[in-house]
Amino acid sequence: MTYLDHAATTPVLPEVLAAMTEQLGRVGNPSSLHASGRAARRVAEQSRERLAEALGARPSEVLFTGGGTESDNLAVKGLFWARRDADSRRRRIVVSPAEHHAVIDSVEWLAKHDGADITWLPVEPTGRITPDALRAALGDGSDVALVSVMWANNEIGTVSDLPALAAVAHEVGVPLHTDAVQAVGQVPVDFGASGVDALTMTGHKLGGPMGAGVLLLRRDAECVPLLHGGGQERDVRSGTLDVAAIVGLQVAATTAVRTRVPRAARLAALRDRLVAGVMAQVPDVQLNGPPLDDVVAGGPGRLPGNAHLSFAGAEGDALLMLLDARGVECSTGSACSAGVARPSHVLLAVGADTDRARSSLRFTLGSPSTDADVDAVLDVIAPVVERARRAGLGRR
Amino acid sequence: MRLLAAMSGGVDSAVAAALAVEAGHDVTGVHLALSPDRQVLRSGARGCCSVEDAHDARRVADELGIPFYVWDLAERFTEDVVDDFVAEYAAGRTPNPCLRCNEKIKFAAVLDRALALGFDAVVTGHHARLADGALRRSVDAAKDQSYVLAVLTADQLAGAVFPLGSMTKETVRALAAERGLAVATKADSHDICFIPDGDTRGFLARRLGAQPGPVVDAATGATVGEHSGAYGFTVGQRRGLGVAVGDSRPRYVLGIEPVSRTVTIGPAELAGVGEVRTAPPTWTGPVPELPLTARVQLRAHGTAVPCEVTAGDGGGLRLVLGTEQRGVAPGQSAVLYAPDAERGDLVLGQGTVLGTA
Incomplete structure (x- = not known):
């Protein structure tokens, strides 16, 4: 897993x-x-x-x-x-x-x-x-x-x-x-x-x-x-x-x-490889949030383990389900008590349209994350995105 | 097979999912969020789309150890089922929203999405038998749902699995209890999930507003009263007409004319119908040769009667009934069955009732 x-x-x-x-x-x-x-x-x-x-x-x-x-x-x-x-x-x-x-x-x-x-x-x-x-x-x-x-x-x-x-x-x-x-x-x-x-x-x-x-x-x-x-x-x-x-x-x-500095560097490198790998396979993927190498006040402008991506034409829920079935666990963002996904208020706040908000996935790495985890995503992401796109955004 | 189990939160779909898992299929549960109002919590009569139902469905899925997701189909449901329901009543007809939901949502929007996502079929807790593409009545005559499934085509049925058709509701509850599922004793759902209080007339009044019109007695041609909306009536209806006529014989709604908003009522001898015209039919399998002798059921909880089926106008059917029927309402489905006592009556297809004679 x-x-x-x-x-x-x-x-x-x-x-x-x-x-x-x-x-x-x-x-x-x-x-x-x-x-x-x-x-x-x-x-x-x-x-x-x-x-x-x-x-x-x-x-x-x-x-x-x-x-x-x-x-x-x-x-x-x-x-x-x-x-x-x-x-x-x-x-x-x-x-x-x-x-x-x-x-x-x-x-x-x-x-x-x-x-x-x-x-x-x-x-x-x-x-x-x-x-x-x-x-x-x-x-x-x-x-x-x-x-x-x-x-x-x-x-x-x-x-x-x-x-x-x-x-x-x-x-x-x-x-x-x-x-x-x-x-x-x-x-x-x-x-x-x-x-x-x-x-x-x-x-x-x-x-x-x-x-x-x-x-x-x-x-x-x-x-x-x-x-x-x-x-x-x-x-x-x-x-x-x-x-x-x-x-x-x-x-x-x-x-x-205490362990933040080396861990942050390691997670940022893994995260960068994850995003680059997804972009290579799904060229029209969009990164949400600041650039990966963003800097604010002399420190990282983006959390080192965070990759938030939109896959136009695919529904976040469908992507999540297909990845889950292949042993990759990630998130679409916020959900209400009935589990109905609503477009993320964060993405709407930064100016994304509803479709982009609905088609997004969040991968967040943590201290146990390894190269093998990144590889696991890169092994399945292309067919998963293709299949989710075939299922569409669930609307006519 | 990779199956998508549509889980309403009720006992039927829970047991259907459990049986699919036990049969060795790769099952994923999905709850369809159909109500645009997500926070509906109900006591007493239960609909299909409350937060509580989503929770019950999720609990079952977790006990079965299968993945579970909620699919938001509120927009399509509102458009294809609720708005259609209101529009049909506004046009003087009597729709069946469960049938429409099966036709447009469960075995269209959901099935299409399931197939696109790599599933082989959708499994539901409907009480009907389905084997080798043949849709038949449930062994539990009281719970049989073949009427609201008759609109499905062979393609749609090829993507459907109904594990409960050969068992009674009692058995379903026993199987749920045996498996320790908390929904084993949960009350049966209401007929119309988006009208949880059961007050259809009130729901329509809120949507359509007051539309007063005359109530006319067909026996005398006299206006015998006024109503606040023709949508509150169904052909064949006897109770709640709100009028007093000279004699004490019961009156039935004979017809609804939406433009003049006239509701025509009459005594029993005028309420009988010997012939039914339908819209172009749908068939569950190969298109049968006409004319055809079959049995027809004209409403969800009616009994099937013998009929002769011939081609009608505009691609529709003309059904000559063996015995006169009351309460044949335009908008309902005329569902055709081939009787089969042994394997269960076979559903041939259906046509929407356009008119009667």
């Missing part, structure tokens, strides 16, 4: 499994005062410190959550409520239309239920948000509650210059949240140096467990909690700490950050 869907999830690293298993065998609530509680707390707090160090944050800025979706919801809603409560004129949220649904749907929920106004940022054809576009959208910032722009796009792999965007937001005193779920471990991410006020990350995109996430939240950022209870995590996220998940996330994230 050829697994090329690492943007969806990644295999758990052996050292993560070992650390979690060890912790699962122990009793102890980190909030308890006795010896078992203290031992659990020690593990959780060590994890917090190591994560903070790896991500350029202070330990007190690390809030453990139940995953990326929760972190996005907490940041968007919590910052909005806190900023609006402090000044009722701040009701505007400035956000990219290419965000993950965890951000978009949170923003739209606030607009529908809580009086928020949405300003959608213009997106470059590459998927990038530029500092100038943000500056224009902010105005004097007096009516803005927050900005949310993802660090790296989960579909087309575009990396934006978050330090520059945060600086623009701060010119007018507005806090900025970034969803860095796909960025951590793939591109350099230094929370403190970037200046961003809140940053979402998750464990299972980099070899950790599902259901474990982090919101990095600057110490001076006010954030209203979604979950009320025991007052854990600076009173911003109540709930008994899941120590096994936390230690698993920490081991995964610190490993990913």
Whole structure:
């Protein structure tokens, strides 16, 4: 089997499994005062410190959550409520239309239920948000509650210059949240140096467990909690700490950050070979997102393991099914609860038409990926595309 | 064979897929998303396109260990089935949307796509027997669906597999329970999946608006009432006419004239039909020699009666019925069967009813 869907999830690293298993065998609530509680707390707090160090944050800025979706919801809603409560004129949220649904749907929920106004940022054809576009959208910032722009796009792999965007937001005193779920471990991410006020990350995109996430939240950022209870995590996220998940996330994230440079170079080379090989066999294939060698702020402008391709005249669903039947696992992008594929909002945001959006496939490589995985795709892609094109786009 | 199992989320298509897997075929499951409203969640009466049904279908596929996908056919379904349904009623006819769906969606759009993608055939949970190209009634007379499959041509049938035709619904449920499939006790689906509350008249009223017109008694020629839309009536209908006539004898809808929106009603002796004219027919196999003696079924849950089939006007058929029938509505299919007690009545073909005498 050829697994090329690492943007969806990644295999758990052996050292993560070992650390979690060890912790699962122990009793102890980190909030308890006795010896078992203290031992659990020690593990959780060590994890917090190591994560903070790896991500350029202070330990007190690390809030453990139940995953990326929760972190996005907490940041968007919590910052909005806190900023609006402090000044009722701040009701505007400035956000990219290419965000993950965890951000978009949170923003739209606030607009529908809580009086928020949405300003959608213009997106470059590459998927990038530029500092100038943000500056224009902010105005004097007096009516803005927050900005949310993802660090790296989960579909087309575009990396934006978050330090520059945060600086623009701060010119007018507005806090900025970034969803860095796909960025951590793939591109350099230094929370403190970037200046961003809140940053979402998750464990299972980099070899950790599902259901474990982090919101990095600057110490001076006010954030209203979604979950009320025991007052854990600076009173911003109540709930008994899941120590096994936390230690698993920490081991995964610190490993990913430590090994990032050689891995990124290896994955970029594999990805480039994959794209070149597909282009050689299917000459009219289109690459979505930034060029493979794109650069932003001196670093990679595109996630090293991301290849997002459109095959005109073929339906993404059909391509996926035919590849799946041949042992190659990839993705078409977002799906709704009934599993009906809708044209990707990200591709539409970067100006693709519906047909191009519907005819796309995302291959995402990860640390276990090898030349053999690339070969497996190149062995089958031409006949698969030909067959899917024969089946057409499912319309008359 | 490489088979594509169309899985609605109901027990029939689940068992059909399971039997295909057990027969050693390479099976892939697909759920057809037909409703343009994706978030429909229903309680009670069940349609074919809710999120819940997609989930049930996926659960079965996962238990069977087969790949599963959702195909979005909402656009084509809306065009070919729902809009056609509304247009037919607007024209004073009584369509059969299940038949239309089999003709245009399941064994056209889906089958074509399946063949293009490298499948050999589509397997469904229809209750009908199909062997060597011969389409026959199910052994379960109460569940038999051969009527709504009669529109399929030999080419379409060549790409179809119906594993359930030789078993009763009871057996299907037992097989589902034996296999631990959660849908074993799921309620049967509603006849019209896109009208989940069963209120066809209300659905048409929302689509077509109020179109008042007269109700005329054929016995006297007198206008005996007014209706809010002729689309709310079907030829042969007896209940819900909403009029009072002088005598206490039951009245039946005899005809619907869409331009003047006149609904004509009359007593039983005027409601009988001895002859039926159809549009050009479709045949499930070789075109038979006419004239022909056969049995004809004139609506989905009707009984077949003997008839003489001859060539009619404009390539259609003229059917002379052995016994007079009530409720022969234009727009329904006249499905012709060759009786066969042993192997099951053979479906010869069908023609859409144009008129009666």
